[in-house]
Amino acid sequence: MGGAGLAAAAALGGVDYGVAAHSAAPAQGPAVRSYLSRTDLRPPAISVKVVRGILSPGLLLLTPTSSSGQHGPMIIDETGEVLWFRPLPAGQTATNFQVQTYRGEPVLTWWEGKLITGYGSGEYVVLDRGYRELARLSGGPGSTDLHEFQLTDAGTALSTNYQQTGDLLDCVIREVDVATGRPVVQWRASDHVSLSESYQPRPGQGAGPWDFFHANAVAVDSDGNLLISSRHLSTVLKVHRRTGAVIWRLGGKRSDFRVAGDARFHWQHDVRRRSDGTLSVFDNGAGATTDEKQSRGLILDVDESARTATVRRQLLHPSALSVQTQGSVRELPGAASFVGWGQQPYFSEYACDGSLRYDAQLLGGNYSYRAFRANFEAAPIDTPAVAITPGAGGDHTRTGEMTVHVSWNGATRIARWMVRSGPGADALTAVALAHRSGFETPITVERARFVAIDALDSHNEVLGSSATITVASALRA
Numbered sequence: 001m002g003g004a005g006l007a008a009a010a011a012l013g014g015v016d017y018g019v020a021a022h023s024a025a026p027a028q029g030p031a032v033r034s035y036l037s038r039t040d041l042r043p044p045a046i047s048v049k050v051v052r053g054i055l056s057p058g059l060l061l062l063t064p065t066s067s068s069g070q071h072g073p074m075i076i077d078e079t080g081e082v083l084w085f086r087p088l089p090a091g092q093t094a095t096n097f098q099v100q101t102y103r104g105e106p107v108l109t110w111w112e113g114k115l116i117t118g119y120g121s122g123e124y125v126v127l128d129r130g131y132r133e134l135a136r137l138s139g140g141p142g143s144t145d146l147h148e149f150q151l152t153d154a155g156t157a158l159s160t161n162y163q164q165t166g167d168l169l170d171c172v173i174r175e176v177d178v179a180t181g182r183p184v185v186q187w188r189a190s191d192h193v194s195l196s197e198s199y200q201p202r203p204g205q206g207a208g209p210w211d212f213f214h215a216n217a218v219a220v221d222s223d224g225n226l227l228i229s230s231r232h233l234s235t236v237l238k239v240h241r242r243t244g245a246v247i248w249r250l251g252g253k254r255s256d257f258r259v260a261g262d263a264r265f266h267w268q269h270d271v272r273r274r275s276d277g278t279l280s281v282f283d284n285g286a287g288a289t290t291d292e293k294q295s296r297g298l299i300l301d302v303d304e305s306a307r308t309a310t311v312r313r314q315l316l317h318p319s320a321l322s323v324q325t326q327g328s329v330r331e332l333p334g335a336a337s338f339v340g341w342g343q344q345p346y347f348s349e350y351a352c353d354g355s356l357r358y359d360a361q362l363l364g365g366n367y368s369y370r371a372f373r374a375n376f377e378a379a380p381i382d383t384p385a386v387a388i389t390p391g392a393g394g395d396h397t398r399t400g401e402m403t404v405h406v407s408w409n410g411a412t413r414i415a416r417w418m419v420r421s422g423p424g425a426d427a428l429t430a431v432a433l434a435h436r437s438g439f440e441t442p443i444t445v446e447r448a449r450f451v452a453i454d455a456l457d458s459h460n461e462v463l464g465s466s467a468t469i470t471v472a473s474a475l476r477a
Contacts, residue, residue: 031364032069033082035440036387036405041087044069044366046080050359055349056332059083061372063094068364073097073110080360082439084410088112095146099374102126102151106376111146118211119162120146130381131410135178147216156184158218169209173218173228187244189213197253200232200288217270229271236271250309259309263300266291270328278312282327295323297339313354315339317346328370340371347371377412384408384455384466388474392444402447407440408455415458417441421448425468428452
């Protein structure tokens, strides 16, 4: 921000910051958000249920799959306010939206495509911090599936893919080079696992192929080999990354471990190795059969020498949710955890002792395949969007005033908005300074012929500016 801009912001230091009314939807308010400055966006609303103590840093990443509002990847803050939303075309869905690292830089990744019963067919998308597309990848032959897209330090990506052969729906794990799309590793479930290990019933005649394995998570283990979650085997497999040989099975009909009673999981999702050596899984406990009264985040002590598995910690929802499909558990700093409750519309944060310290709900019948908390800063390449209405607070009789409604989809560092107005496009002066109060901030000022809005960070540096707007032509009734 130049000297004149800093001086203008300083001069406005005494302005009543309350001029910007908070735009958050109430807990029982509309299930879908709408914005005057971005009428193309209709994201689902969020209801925050529990906030206790100090939460982990970072933003929340969701992929609302909606019966109301729009589908698409969405970033929110912990109050439930939208920071970024990209709606997808009708019939398209996004899953697995997260912050990852590619070539040493943070990126956003997700899957988008068409849902098929139990899996999906689409593409993997990679964006930089300006929301520019870096890559759009297919997983190769077969269905490029929704369940997993994991970037590695080697510039490759691990993904799940589904291929039908006769009446069998097989799972293929692929590792490909992101830059070239060249395959590096391929692992086919039916080459290494007996069909007899499956708990999934065979479908009836003409009812479609048998999804005997159902891979829903792949991760690189601490030794460089792969951890694969097979929902329909109720098994986590460790697989040699180069040869494809199964090193061990945890859970299921052929477990290589003695699994304590409360450590048994069924129909699980999202296996990950944590920094302390434990394994986390989202234990659905429900699928073709219901084996547990409620689903849970499960953190296991797995002794690979003694071949034992015991519970270190379990993460339960206060509503004792039973989640038949989807779900995730991810590590946060200080051994905390973030749980996405899959088909149920909740996402929660837990302290290191397993106590609940944050819980929120997607409204309007929405849910998110996985949910994440992560640090991410972005600077969109577009500019702030502005709508102008006459009067103040909906009172159109106040003809000497106008309200500017300003937003900037995806900007994560905005602290304040500065309004500049004047009689000419080249004669604008600062007239108001207001705290950002949600995705869209309404600010009431004296009516003028021209107006422009600057987005400021916490140090009053300009992050970006709207176009200069002719008020008479932009004014909405």
